[in-house]
Amino acid sequence: xxxxxxxxxxxxxLRETAYMVGVASLLAAVGGLLVGVALVLTxxxxxxxxxxxxxxxxxxxxxxxxxPFIILLVAIIPFTRAVVGTTIGTTAAxxxxxxxxxxxxxxxxxxxxxxxxxxxxxxxxxxxxNRRQIVGKVLLREARPGLVAGLTLTVVALIGYSAMxxxxxxxxxxxxxxxxxxxxxxxxxxxxxxxxxxAFVQLVQMVGDVITRRLAHx
Amino acid sequence: MSxxxxxxxxxxxxxxxxxxxxxxxxxxxxxxxxxxxxxVRAGEVFGVVGRSGAGKSTLLRCVNLLERPxxxxxxxxxxxxxxxGGARLRAARQRTGMVHQHxxxxxxxxxxxxxxxALEVMGVPRAERARRVAELLDLVGLTDRADAYxxxxxxxxxxxxxxxxxxxxxxxxxxxxxxxSALDPETTRSILGLLRDLNQRLGLTILLITHEMDVVKxxxxxxxxxxxxxxxxxxxVTELIARPGSELAAELFPLGPPPALPDTTxxxxxxxxxxxxxxxxxxxxxxxxxxxxxxxxxxLAGGRAGRLRLALPGxxxxxxxxxxxxxxxxxxxxxxx
Numbered sequence: 014x015x016x017x018x019x020x021x022x023x024x025x026x027l028r029e030t031a032y033m034v035g036v037a038s039l040l041a042a043v044g045g046l047l048v049g050v051a052l053v054l055t056x057x058x059x060x061x062x063x064x065x066x067x068x069x070x071x072x073x074x075x076x077x078x079x080x081p082f083i084i085l086l087v088a089i090i091p092f093t094r095a096v097v098g099t100t101i102g103t104t105a106a107x108x109x110x111x112x113x114x115x116x117x118x119x120x121x122x123x124x125x126x127x128x129x130x131x132x133x134x135x136x137x138x139x140x141x142x143n144r145r146q147i148v149g150k151v152l153l154r155e156a157r158p159g160l161v162a163g164l165t166l167t168v169v170a171l172i173g174y175s176a177m178x179x180x181x182x183x184x185x186x187x188x189x190x191x192x193x194x195x196x197x198x199x200x201x202x203x204x205x206x207x208x209x210x211x212a213f214v215q216l217v218q219m220v221g222d223v224i225t226r227r228l229a230h231x
Numbered sequence: 232m233s234x235x236x237x238x239x240x241x242x243x244x245x246x247x248x249x250x251x252x253x254x255x256x257x258x259x260x261x262x263x264x265x266x267x268x269x270x271v272r273a274g275e276v277f278g279v280v281g282r283s284g285a286g287k288s289t290l291l292r293c294v295n296l297l298e299r300p301x302x303x304x305x306x307x308x309x310x311x312x313x314x315x316g317g318a319r320l321r322a323a324r325q326r327t328g329m330v331h332q333h334x335x336x337x338x339x340x341x342x343x344x345x346x347x348x349a350l351e352v353m354g355v356p357r358a359e360r361a362r363r364v365a366e367l368l369d370l371v372g373l374t375d376r377a378d379a380y381x382x383x384x385x386x387x388x389x390x391x392x393x394x395x396x397x398x399x400x401x402x403x404x405x406x407x408x409x410x411x412s413a414l415d416p417e418t419t420r421s422i423l424g425l426l427r428d429l430n431q432r433l434g435l436t437i438l439l440i441t442h443e444m445d446v447v448k449x450x451x452x453x454x455x456x457x458x459x460x461x462x463x464x465x466x467x468v469t470e471l472i473a474r475p476g477s478e479l480a481a482e483l484f485p486l487g488p489p490p491a492l493p494d495t496t497x498x499x500x501x502x503x504x505x506x507x508x509x510x511x512x513x514x515x516x517x518x519x520x521x522x523x524x525x526x527x528x529x530x531l532a533g534g535r536a537g538r539l540r541l542a543l544p545g546x547x548x549x550x551x552x553x554x555x556x557x558x559x560x561x562x563x564x565x566x567x568x
Contacts, residue, residue, distance in 0.1 A: 136335035139295055139406075140396070141324035142352045150348060154339050230338055230380035 022189060023205055029103050030185040030213070033178060034171045036107050041114035041171070042164055048074065048115060049122025050148060056123075060144050077116030082174045085113050086181060106183030110171055118167045125159030126152050158229035165221025169214050176210075186210050244403055244436045245271035245294065250303035252289050263289040264300065265460035273403070276430055276437045276450050276532065280482070281457035287440040290457070291408055294438060295327050296320060308403050325353050328397030332409035334389040336381040342392045343368065343377040349399035367395040371425060387418035394425065398435075405429070407439035411446060423449045427532065444483050452533045454479055468533035469503040473563045477501075484527055484538035489567040496543045496550040501563035502528050503536045509557060510541070517553045520544050540567070 048070065054060050055067035080088065086109045093108040094100050129152050137151045153160070176187020186206045194203025252264040263286045271277040279287045292298040294305055296312050304313045310323055336345050343364050350360045368374050371391040381389055390410060397405055407426070411419040427450055429435050441447065447454055447468065455465035456478050464471055464478060472480035480501055489497045500509070513521050521541055528537030543550040547566075557564045 130335065130338075132331055132333050132335040133337060135297055136329065136331055137348075137352070138297055139324060139327075139329040140349050140352050140399075141321040143318075143321060146352055150351065151337065155337060157339060228339070231382050 019202065019205065022193070022202070023186075023209060026184065026186040026189040026206065027209055027213070029183070030172065030175050030187070030210075033103055033106050033110060033175045033183060033185055034168060037110035037114055037171050037175075038164070038168045040107075040111040041118050041167055044111070044115035045118025045122050045167070046153075046160075048119035049126060050152070052119060052123040053126045053152070054144075054148070060147060074116040074119055077113065078120065080113070082109070082113050083177050083180065085109050086177060090181075101182040103178070103183050103185070105181055106175070106178035106185075109181075110174055110178070113174060114167055114171055117170060118163060121163030121166065122156075122160060125156040125163055128159060129155045158225045161221060161228060162225045165218060165225070168217050168221070172210065172214055172217070186213075242273055243270040244273040244308055245269070245277075245438055246304075246306040247290075247294070248304045248306075250290065250293055250300045250305070252286075252293055252298060252300045262460050264293060266303075267457075267460070267462050268303075269455055269462065269465060271404075271436060271438050271453070273436055274430070274434050275452040276426070276439065278447050278451035278454045279438070279440045279457055280442065280444075280447060280454060280479070283442065285457040286460040287457050288408060291406055291438070291440045294406055295324050295329060325400040326402050326404075328394075328400065328402040328405040330390065330393045330397050330405065330407045330410045332412050334381070334386075334393045334413075336389055336392055336396075338381050341378050341380055342373060342384065342388075342395075345381070345392050346395045346399060349396045353400055363399065367398055368392075370398065370429075371395045385418070386414045387421055390414065390418075390422050391425065394422075394429070398429070398433075403434075403436055405435050405437045407437060407441075409441055410439065412441070412443065416445075419443075419445070420449070426450060447479075447483060448529060448531045450532050456482075468531060469536050472536055472538075473501050473503050475563055475565055480538060483536075486525060486538060486540045486567065489540070490524060490542075492542055494544070494546060496545060496547050496554075497524065497567060498541050498543065498550075498554060498557075499526075499565045499567050500539045500541060500557060501536075501565075502539060504534060509560060509562060510539075512560075513541075513543075513553055513556070516556065519550070519553060 052067065052070055055063040055070065089109055089112060090100050093105050096108050097104050099105050133155065134147060134151060137147050175185050178185050179188030179191055186209055190203050190206040193199045194206065247267055247269045250264050250267045254261045254263055267290055279290060281287050289298060293300045294307065296305065300313065304311055306312065307323065307327060312320065312323055315323060337348060340348060346364045346367050347360050350363055355363065365374070368377050371394050373388060373391045373395065376384060376388055384392065411422050414422060423446060426437060430437055439446065451468055453467050454471060455462045457463070464474070471477055472483060486499055510521050510523065513519055521543060524540040524542050526537060526539035528535065528539070543553055554564055
């Protein structure tokens with residue numbers, strides 16, 4: 014293997030991983046926030062208690078969380094086709110990545126929101142705040158450090174899951190490591206991808222930690 | 232500006248009528264507030280005291296309907312809150328301030344930001360908000376800490392932010408939920424001083440709950456004592472402690488178990504109002520060697536008051552005329568059990 018080809022391969026893998034993980038993270042952030050807020054609002058003692066809705070939402074989230082990613086990947090192939098019009102390729106891989114990350118992040122969001130001081134919520138009620146203000150200005154705002162730390166966790170998990178995207182031709186660094194490093198015993202590629210993945214995760218974690226620290230005024 | 236006395240004469244600004252609040256806990260229903268009726272006059276500081284679990288916290292939370300009573304009505308400043316819901320209840324809450332034991336500040340906002348939050352909730356436009364925030368922080372003496380986050384503030388400073396925030400809607404009524412219980416004695420005094428000052432300068436009516444007798448002494452014009460969800464006694468502080476058997480008197484001025492003195496009559500005298508020379512008077516008129524066993528007389532917010540334990544030589548028969556004389560002079564005299 015010529016060095017230039019190796020660099021080209023790795024660069025492409027890195028781009029694919031960044032694309033898959035980036036788009037899936039963005040969608041999961043939005044979806045997870047929505048579902049997480051809904052879980053807290055409809056939950057016991059929430060602002061809009063609705064036991065059946067909460068139970069149903071919880072069940073859906075748990076199903077999403079209990080399926081191993083590799084199974085989810087193939088199980089939702091019809092859904093993937095309906096959404097992006099194809100079942101193979103990098104873009105197609107974004108669908109199962111997002112589907113698996115939304116419930117993951119939703120539970121983190123739920124936990125972070127539940128940790129907001131109940132006294133502060135009561136104080137907001139006493140000031141005459143409405144639901145929208147309490148969710149936006151109290152719950153989400155006070156939970157920001159936890160939400161960002163949780164999103165960091167989600168992105169790192171997605172980097173891990175994206176390694177399985179190769180199964181549906183998604184490409185990426187993990188796929189590279191499996192095809193070249195594992196199946197063809199090209200150790201240099203294996204080592205290079207591992208180094209890149211570690212560096213990638215390290216970078217994500219560092220950025221996440223910095224933002225979390227800036228938001229936490231403890 | 233009218234004098235504080237004018238406010239004290241004011242009409243009732245809080246009326247609680249037959250409040251009852253029940254909880255379901257582990258399948259059992261627990262009555263937290265059991266038929267409480269109270270009136271708080273405009274401009275007074277009214278304290279609700281009682282042990283933890285007496286229902287005072289629930290009672291306070293019923294006043295701005297953070298908890299909705301099962302029965303009874305709450306009227307604040309002429310508006311029956313128990314008849315309101317939704318937007319109209321929220322609007323009424325914006326006109327009632329509340330301060331909390333653990334401050335309940337947003338940790339993600341600065342002192343100024345916390346005060347601004349209350350104004351945002353009310354829909355005050357941004358330009359006016361900045362002006363009002365500065366005004367309110369100045370009112371509580373915290374202008375120089377405007378940009379500090381709660382984590383950087385001391386307990387007393389946090390409570391000052393809490394008070395500034397509570398005053399954002401120019402309320403007539405301030406509800407205080409154990410506002411000084413988490414503070415050290417010195418800070419407590421400064422916060423109580425601030426509340427007294429606001430009460431007098433703004434004519435602010437304060438309804439507070441506390442278990443600290445010091446708060447009653449320094450701040451309260453009137454008091455209600457709660458026990459097991461009921462009010463056992465209520466009224467102006469000096470009037471209340473002059474009542475024989477007053478629980479408040481025993482809490483404010485504890486005299487302890489009476490000493491066993493041979494051939495001596497021990498009596499507890501409650502003193503209110505301007506000092507009288509009854510001890511010297513007794514000694515002169517009845518030729519008694521009156522001994523003061525223990526006791527205190529202090530200047531309270533609601534007037535001068537205290538209790539003294541006296542030892543009069545001789546048995547009950549011999550000292551009866553002296554005791555009768557004290558009673559005739561308008562003093563509350565009790566023989567401790």
